[in-house]
Amino acid sequence: MKTDPAAPLAESKPRRRGFLGVAAAGMAGVALAPGIRLIEIAQAATVSAGASPKVRWGMLIDTTRCAEGCTDCVDACNTENGIAPATRSTDPQWIRKIEIKEVKTGRSASVPVMCQHCAEPPCVDVCPTGASFKRADGIVLVDRHSCIGCRYCVMACPYKARSFVHEPLADQKPDVPRGKGCVESCTLCVHRIDRGDKTTACAEACAKAGHGAIVFGDLNDPASEISQRIRAATSTQLRADLHLDPGVRYQGL
Amino acid sequence: MTNPRCAFDASPSRGRRQRTGRAGSAASAWVLATILLPAYAGEGRTPLPVLEAATAGTQCVEPADVMRRNHMRFLKHQRDDTVRAGVRGAKYSLRACVDCHASQKTASVAKVETNFCVSCHSYAAVRIDCFECHSSRPQAVAQQASK
Amino acid sequence: MRPAFERLEQRIFYLLVAAGGLLTLLGLGAAHWMEEYGHIVTGMDNQVVWGLPHVFAIFMIVAASGVLNVASIGSVFGQPAYKTRAPLSGLLSLTLLAGGLMVLMLDLGRPERVIVAATHYNATSVFAWNVLLYSGMFTIVAIYLWTMFERRFNHHAKAAGVAVLVWRFVLTTGTGSIFAFLVARQAYQSAVLAPLFIVLSFGWGLAVFLIVQSSMLAWNGRRLDDAVQRRLARLLGVFVAAALYFVAVYHMTNLYFSRQGAFEAFILRDGGVFPQLFWFGYVALGSLVPLGLLFQPRIGARGMLVASALVVLGAFAWLFVFIIGGQSFPLEIFPGYQVHSSFGDGAIARYVPRWPEWLLGLGGVGAAFVLTTVGVRVLDFLPRDDVAAPAPAAKG
Numbered sequence: 097m098k099t100d101p102a103a104p105l106a107e108s109k110p111r112r113r114g115f116l117g118v119a120a121a122g123m124a125g126v127a128l129a130p131g132i133r134l135i136e137i138a139q140a141a142t143v144s145a146g147a148s149p150k151v152r153w154g155m156l157i158d159t160t161r162c163a164e165g166c167t168d169c170v171d172a173c174n175t176e177n178g179i180a181p182a183t184r185s186t187d188p189q190w191i192r193k194i195e196i197k198e199v200k201t202g203r204s205a206s207v208p209v210m211c212q213h214c215a216e217p218p219c220v221d222v223c224p225t226g227a228s229f230k231r232a233d234g235i236v237l238v239d240r241h242s243c244i245g246c247r248y249c250v251m252a253c254p255y256k257a258r259s260f261v262h263e264p265l266a267d268q269k270p271d272v273p274r275g276k277g278c279v280e281s282c283t284l285c286v287h288r289i290d291r292g293d294k295t296t297a298c299a300e301a302c303a304k305a306g307h308g309a310i311v312f313g314d315l316n317d318p319a320s321e322i323s324q325r326i327r328a329a330t331s332t333q334l335r336a337d338l339h340l341d342p343g344v345r346y347q348g349l
Numbered sequence: 350m351t352n353p354r355c356a357f358d359a360s361p362s363r364g365r366r367q368r369t370g371r372a373g374s375a376a377s378a379w380v381l382a383t384i385l386l387p388a389y390a391g392e393g394r395t396p397l398p399v400l401e402a403a404t405a406g407t408q409c410v411e412p413a414d415v416m417r418r419n420h421m422r423f424l425k426h427q428r429d430d431t432v433r434a435g436v437r438g439a440k441y442s443l444r445a446c447v448d449c450h451a452s453q454k455t456a457s458v459a460k461v462e463t464n465f466c467v468s469c470h471s472y473a474a475v476r477i478d479c480f481e482c483h484s485s486r487p488q489a490v491a492q493q494a495s496k
Numbered sequence: 497m498r499p500a501f502e503r504l505e506q507r508i509f510y511l512l513v514a515a516g517g518l519l520t521l522l523g524l525g526a527a528h529w530m531e532e533y534g535h536i537v538t539g540m541d542n543q544v545v546w547g548l549p550h551v552f553a554i555f556m557i558v559a560a561s562g563v564l565n566v567a568s569i570g571s572v573f574g575q576p577a578y579k580t581r582a583p584l585s586g587l588l589s590l591t592l593l594a595g596g597l598m599v600l601m602l603d604l605g606r607p608e609r610v611i612v613a614a615t616h617y618n619a620t621s622v623f624a625w626n627v628l629l630y631s632g633m634f635t636i637v638a639i640y641l642w643t644m645f646e647r648r649f650n651h652h653a654k655a656a657g658v659a660v661l662v663w664r665f666v667l668t669t670g671t672g673s674i675f676a677f678l679v680a681r682q683a684y685q686s687a688v689l690a691p692l693f694i695v696l697s698f699g700w701g702l703a704v705f706l707i708v709q710s711s712m713l714a715w716n717g718r719r720l721d722d723a724v725q726r727r728l729a730r731l732l733g734v735f736v737a738a739a740l741y742f743v744a745v746y747h748m749t750n751l752y753f754s755r756q757g758a759f760e761a762f763i764l765r766d767g768g769v770f771p772q773l774f775w776f777g778y779v780a781l782g783s784l785v786p787l788g789l790l791f792q793p794r795i796g797a798r799g800m801l802v803a804s805a806l807v808v809l810g811a812f813a814w815l816f817v818f819i820i821g822g823q824s825f826p827l828e829i830f831p832g833y834q835v836h837s838s839f840g841d842g843a844i845a846r847y848v849p850r851w852p853e854w855l856l857g858l859g860g861v862g863a864a865f866v867l868t869t870v871g872v873r874v875l876d877f878l879p880r881d882d883v884a885a886p887a888p889a890a891k892g
Contacts (some may be wrong), residue, residue, distance in 0.1 A: 147435035185541035185840055194837040196830050209829065209837075218679060224623035225616040231435060239432045240482050244613050245605015247545040248623055254680035256827050256839060260545055260605060262536040268484045270444055275482030276534045277605030290437050334829055338679060349830075360874045361506070478608075 144290060152234040153284055154213070154315040154343035155299065156322045156331060161309035161348075162206040164195055169208050169310060172301030176285065178269035188259030188274075190282040191298060205348060208298070208310070210282035211236060211257035212334060212342030219249035219258060228279075234315075234343055235284045243278040250279060254335050257281045284312075315343060398472045399463040403449045410440050443479070448487040459485035508715065509873055516866035523859010526852040527602035535605065538853050543845035544823045549603040551815045552857030555700065556596030556864065557630075558671060558693060559811075561664040562701020563588045567640070571657025577724045582657075584712075584877040585705055586641045588868060590634060592704065595864030597630060599856055622673050629667040636663050645875070668697045675822075682759040683822025688749070692742040696811070699735035703807035706732065708868065710801050712878060720797060729800050733790035736807060740783045743814070755831070762825050762844070763817060770821040773813040782810010820847055 173191045174181055182189045191210035197203070213236045219228045220236065227242035228249045238249075238258075250258045264276045271287040274280050285296035295303075299310040313322030325331075331345040357364025369377070403409070409416060411423075427441040450458050450465040458466045459480040466485075470477050530537055540547045566585040570578030601610050617624040640656040643649040672693030675684040706728060713720055747764065750756040763770050786803040789795065795803075824845045829835070835842035871877065 143439045144435070144437040146430075182838055185543060185845070186536055188542070189839045192837050192839040192841075194829070194835050194839075194841050196833040196835045198833050200832065207830075209841075221618075221620045222623065222677070223618055224621045224627065225612050226618040226621075229433065231433070233435070237432070241428055241432065242609075242612055242616055243606065244609040246613075246623065247605070248621070248674075250542070250545045251823070252678050252680055254827060255829055256542075256841065259542050260535065262541070263534040264481070268482065270447070270484040270486070270488050273482040273484070275478075277531075278482070279605070286435070290435055357875060 147231045147233040147235070147290075149232040150316060152215075152315040152343060153289065154234070154313065154322060154345065155284075155296070156311040156313075156325055157208055157344065157346050158309050158311075159205045159207050159346060159348035161307050162193070162208065163307070164204070164206045165193075166206070166307070167193060168301045168305045168307070169193075169298035172297040173210075173282070176269070176288075176297035177272045177283075178267065178274070186262040188261060188280060190259070190280070207346065207349070209255060209257075209334070210298075210344070211253075211284075212255050212340070212344045213282075213284060215341035215343070217340065218252040218254065222248045222252045224248065231286075233289075235286050235289075236281075237283055237286065238279055238281065240273065240275065240278045240280075245277040245279065247279060253281075254338055254340070395472055396462065398469040400468070401450075401452050401463065401465055403465075407449055409449075410445075443483060444488065447483075447485060448489075451485075451487045451490070456487065456490040457485045509869065512869050513866055516862045516869060519862025520859050520866060522855045523599075523857075523862060524602075526855035526859065527607070530603075530852050530856070531607055537850065539848045539850045540853075541840075541845070541847075543826075543840050544820055544847040546819055546823065547847060548816075548849035548853040549599050549856045549860075550819055551812060552860055553596045553599040553603070554671065554819070555808075555811055555815055556592045556599070556860060558668060558697045559700040559704045560589045560592035560596060560633075561668045561671075562697030562699065563592065563705050564637070564660055564664055565698055565701055566705055568657060568661045571640075571644075571653050572661055574654075577727060581705075581709070581879040582653075583641060583644050583875075584709065584872075584879055586637050586644070586660075587871045587875075587877055588705060588708060589637050589701075590641075591864040591867035591871065593630065593633060594867060595860040595862075598863050599860035602856060622670055622677055626667070626670050626674070629663070629670050633663060633667055636660050664697075665694065668694050675818075680827060681822055682750075682756055682825060682828065683763075683818065686746060686749075688742065688746050692739070692746060695735065695738045695742050696814075699732065699739050699807055700811045702728070702732045702735055703804040703811075706800055706804040707808070709879060710797055710804075712872060713797075716878060718878075725797065725800065726795065729790045729795045729803070732800075732803065732807065733787055736783050736786055736790070740779070743778075755828075759825050763821050767821060767824070767844070770817050770824070774817045774821075777813025778810045778817070781806050782813055783807075786810070823847075 170189075170191050170193060171181075173179065177190065179188060179190060181187075182192075191208055194207045194209050196205050196207055213230075213234055215230075215234070217228070217230055217236050220230055223229075224246060225242040225244055227239045227244070228236070229239060230236050245260070247260055250260060258279050258281045260279050261274065261276050265274060268274055272283075285293070285298075288296065295312045296310075299312040302308060302310045311322050311325060313320040315323060315326075317323060318327075326345055329347060331347045332349055333340075333342045333345055411419070416423075423441040424443060424446075427439055428443070430436040430439060431442070447458050452458070452461070452464045455461050455464055458464050460467075462468065462471055464485075466477065466480070538547060563585050566578050567582035567589075569575050570580075570582040601607055604610070613624075613627055617627070636656070636659055640653070640660050643653040643656045669690045672690035676687055676689040678684040710720070747760065750760050763774065765771055786806045789799050789803040789806075792799065824847060826835075826840070826842050826844065829841065
């Protein structure tokens with residue numbers, strides 16, 4: 097049967113136009129639809145910018161304001177991070193009070209010691225998987241996804257800041273994941289810092305109790321309280337001879 | 350010049366091929382049985398996954414079939430952004446998943462075998478260790494418990 | 497006569513493999529227990545984080561490197577008496593390394609994450625370098641064994657031997673550097689630890705080799721040629737003396753520094769079990785007595801075996817003092833101050849190994865034993881000193 101080449105075209109023109117019209121409408125609908133939500137998507141929070149290298153978080157601890165036997169900072173840290181109070185040598189301790197007494201002079205002091213968040217952390221150098229790392233804003237952390245629990249960082253730390261989790265844990269704080277077989281240490285309350293809180297749990301508790309021994313702030317900001325205080329009065333770093341440049345400074349030692 | 354010794358001289362067969370003896374046949378039969386038997390025994394032991402509904406009035410950040418295939422990839426990439434770069438509140442936040450998918454009865458995604466994450470993972474026999482460290486309870490409940 | 501001996505050898509073989517296999521299984525069971533319940537079941541805590549398993553593992557890894565000395569003297573320096581021993585030394589290296597690494601990896605807090613260690617490398621970490629060095633060691637020694645067994649490749653044995661020599665020097669330096677790079681601890685932070693470990697590896701490796709060789713010869717009804725025996729004994733004596741020298745230099749330097757005085761007093765005099773192990777275990781039993789035995793004008797097979805066994809015991813004693821003593825002594829965070837806290841600051845840590853740690857360490861030894869026994873049975877590793885005398889083709 098001979099078909100007129102022009103005839104099928106003429107016949108299908110309205111059909112094709114119609115199809116194109118429907119397709120265009122459909123595409124427009126698909127393009128617009130994501131903007132129209134009948135049901136709210138579960139999570140519509142804003143995404144934070146992340147850690148900034150312009151900032152260097154640090155702490156200043158005035159031990160002249162620390163009383164022997166006072167453990168407000170330790171208790172606050174335990175509550176904030178979901179750590180059980182320590183009773184055995186296998187229990188993790190992120191911050192502890194060390195009572196020191198100078199042998200020659202007899203002068204004593206009470207010093208809270210935690211991870212010093214060094215600028216040149218030996219724990220970061222030795223970690224085989226890179227789980228121990230320094231964040232852009234100076235906080236030294238353990239990435240528990242990569243930690244294999246070799247404890248080399250515990251051997252390397254001069255301040256005994258790191259603890260190893262010796263038994264299974266339950267009821268962790270949602271903000272502070274921690275578990276058996278990994279190594280952990282003070283995080284400078286990174287979960288609070290990242291959501292905008294201006295201070296750590298230990299500093300806040302010390303201030304609330306009226307001692308005011310711990311100050312937290314940005315060491316890179318000359319106008320911050322911590323920068324002003326360390327400019328005004330002498331402060332020292334623990335084991336400064338090791339040249340690790342810790343972010344935690346002490347007064348009264 | 351001596352004839353160099355064959356390296357296998359010390360072994361009983363001196364490196365020459367042997368036919369399986371009675372002991373060998375018995376051993377092979379035993380190994381095969383050990384491997385194949387569990388496939389036939391105990392069918393229907395593992396309960397099928399129970400898909401508990403998430404919080405009412407919400408929608409997942411990705412369609413279900415996308416999530417089913419890719420949730421591990423999303424979470425793995427997101428965790429590096431969160432831990433290393435400090436990015437919080439991003440699309441694939443684990444905490445947001447838990448907040449939504451926690452069971453109404455147990456207030457957890459991993460407490461009982463019918464809870465959301467554990468249900469599919471125990472059926473698929475893929476062990477997850479997320480909740481050895483991460484809390485499996487939604488934020489509000491965990492905060493209540495700590496008070 | 498021969499068929500009866502072969503039947504006996506067969507039974508002994510299965511008995512040995514069963515014994516070694518049982519030990520290995522117990523070790524694996526202990527590792528599972530530790531993984532299930534956490535390190536709380538061991539004697540380790542937050543002060544002594546590396547315990548008895550590390551003592552076993554580091555001994556085996558260091559000995560694995562040193563046992564290749566015999567092969568190096570044969571292949572690289574061309575001494576014929578050592579050439580016939582090179583294959584056995586290669587096998588022992590592989591099996592000791594396997595056993596040591598098994599203990600090390602099973603002692604991890606998260607042993608299931610070994611794959612993470614194999615895929616994520618921190619360029620500044622000695623541990624990360626070691627992962628590559630140890631895996632490479634297996635490959636290189638395997639190739640070396642192949643050049644020795646495969647007739648066509650025999651002329652490559654020297655090149656392979658040199659490669660193995662260089663690799664194991666780097667590897668043992670890496671093992672020593674694990675400790676040498678720790679600036680925090682008074683027991684470590686010393687550059688002499690790298691060469692010290694190299695020299696220790698020579699002695700420990702040769703001692704293990706001699707123990708295995710004498711057992712193999714005894715079970716095959718052979719005797720070691722007197723000249724070769726004297727040579728090997730003297731060599732072990734030289735290595736033991738050299739190691740003693742390095743240990744002496746390490747301690748003498750420490751004693752010279754005032755800031756190290758308290759630590760040295762702890763290790764050498766006041767530390768209880770540590771000075772005892774050091775002086776009686778390592779210096780007396782592990783070094784001086786073997787030196788006396790080995791440099792006798794005429795040393796018998798039994799004397800050499802006893803000397804080798806004492807060297808191994810001395811090695812364990814020294815490693816216990818080095819690894820655990822180094823951790824037991826508290827960190828000096830406040831020099832010049834007396835300190836105490838809830839975290840054990842300022843206090844000597846007490847460490848008593850518990851049974852999972854013993855089983856895990858011995859399990860590694862068992863694994864090396866099983867691998868060696870099977871290897872020796874399947875391939876021809878027996879050192880023969882009578883290759884010069886040709887036997888006309890009498891085999892059927």
